[in-house]
Amino acid sequence: MRIITLTAAVAASLALFAGASSAQVTDPLVVDGQTIVTSAPAPDFLDIDEVLSGWNFRTAETRALQTDDFENPAMIFVDQALDDWDTAEGTANKACADCHSGPEEFAGLRAELPRWNDDQGALFNMEAYINFCRTERMGADSLKLAKPRMDAMVALLSLQSRGDIINVAIDGPVADIWERGRELYYTRVGQLDMACANCHEDNYGNMIRADHLSQGQINGFPAYRLKNAKLNSTHGRFKGCMNNIRATPFAVGGEEFTALELYVASRGNGLAVEGPSVRN
Numbered sequence: 001m002r003i004i005t006l007t008a009a010v011a012a013s014l015a016l017f018a019g020a021s022s023a024q025v026t027d028p029l030v031v032d033g034q035t036i037v038t039s040a041p042a043p044d045f046l047d048i049d050e051v052l053s054g055w056n057f058r059t060a061e062t063r064a065l066q067t068d069d070f071e072n073p074a075m076i077f078v079d080q081a082l083d084d085w086d087t088a089e090g091t092a093n094k095a096c097a098d099c100h101s102g103p104e105e106f107a108g109l110r111a112e113l114p115r116w117n118d119d120q121g122a123l124f125n126m127e128a129y130i131n132f133c134r135t136e137r138m139g140a141d142s143l144k145l146a147k148p149r150m151d152a153m154v155a156l157l158s159l160q161s162r163g164d165i166i167n168v169a170i171d172g173p174v175a176d177i178w179e180r181g182r183e184l185y186y187t188r189v190g191q192l193d194m195a196c197a198n199c200h201e202d203n204y205g206n207m208i209r210a211d212h213l214s215q216g217q218i219n220g221f222p223a224y225r226l227k228n229a230k231l232n233s234t235h236g237r238f239k240g241c242m243n244n245i246r247a248t249p250f251a252v253g254g255e256e257f258t259a260l261e262l263y264v265a266s267r268g269n270g271l272a273v274e275g276p277s278v279r280n
């Protein structure tokens with residue numbers, strides 16, 4: 001028996017992609033009077049001209065949910081995280097609130113993440129900062145990645161940077177990790193033998209089955225998805241996309257996804273932080 005491997009050419013001949021049917025919008029996103037940048041000139045290292053937030057590719061109904069914090073279903077989880085903020089835990093019996101003046105203290109932080117943490121000699125994303133405080137400063141357990149409590153806390157802290165322009169550093173100590181992330185982005189994997197770039201760079205704007213393909217940006221994360229009615233983390237989303245192309249996903253929080261997070265975040269340099277966004 002011959003084992004047949006599906007290649008991207010086969011995937012294309014299976015009519016995975018259909019031409020653009022619904023034009024993407026570039027309306028401004030205005031939340032409670034604040035205009036949030038959803039398109040920008042692409043960073044120099046990209047071959048495309050413009051970077052576009054996933055917001056532009058969603059339907060009018062989905063977009064509307066993100067323009068009003070009372071309608072945005074993600075805000076329920078932000079409220080839960082505010083309770084968590086005040087909850088003392090661990091051997092130090094301390095809450096976030098005991099050491100930090102308030103979540104507002106982290107304004108601007110989300111726009112720079114992931115970034116190199118000099119003290120720890122490692123790349124840190126928001127989850128890493130949160131768990132570092134929990135384990136090293138509170139003596140508490142780390143929160144499980146891509147699970148509701150962590151995703152809610154990431155949403156609360158991301159919200160403090162809403163509208164800030166993403167400016168993730170790609171040089172210096174992170175240069176090699178960024179290069180690794182770029183390599184992963186362009187490497188074909190899985191039974192469908194596809195790379196992130198085949199969908200999110202070569203085919204954004206086209207339809208894939210019922211979905212309007214975006215550039216796969218992460219400026220809107222964590223994202224509330226109508227499909228699963230919860231917050232979704234960046235790594236959770238990467239995992240879902242890898243599953244869809246029938247690849248074995250890398251570990252959430254692992255070295256590959258963290259490198260990919262840095263690279264994908266930098267592809268959005270120039271866009272604004274939208275988290276928590278609403279997606280389908």
Ligand code: HEC
Nearest residue numbers: 094095096097098099100106109129130133134137138153
């Ligand atoms: C015992 C004190 C303490 C507690 C409790 C604590 N932190 Fe921290 N946290 C710090 C210190 C000290 C730093 C490093 C200095 C700084 O940036 O404020 C820090 C840094 C951070 C940073 C990185 C800030 C930056 O700009 O680099 C984040 C995010 C953070 N904490 C979130 C939290 C959250 C969320 C909680 C609760 C789960 C928490 N912290 C609990 C003391 C604490």
Ligand code: HEC
Nearest residue numbers: 054194195196199211212213214216217218237238241279
């Ligand atoms: C077969 C096509 C395909 C491949 C390959 C693929 N994705 Fe996706 N991805 C999708 C679809 C469809 C969606 C949902 C619609 C959209 O936002 O583009 C999506 C959504 C996303 C989103 C959410 C964007 C937003 O604004 O909410 C991110 C992030 C993402 N993908 C990252 C990746 C990464 C990283 C890879 C490579 C590991 C990858 N994708 C591979 C099809 C793909």
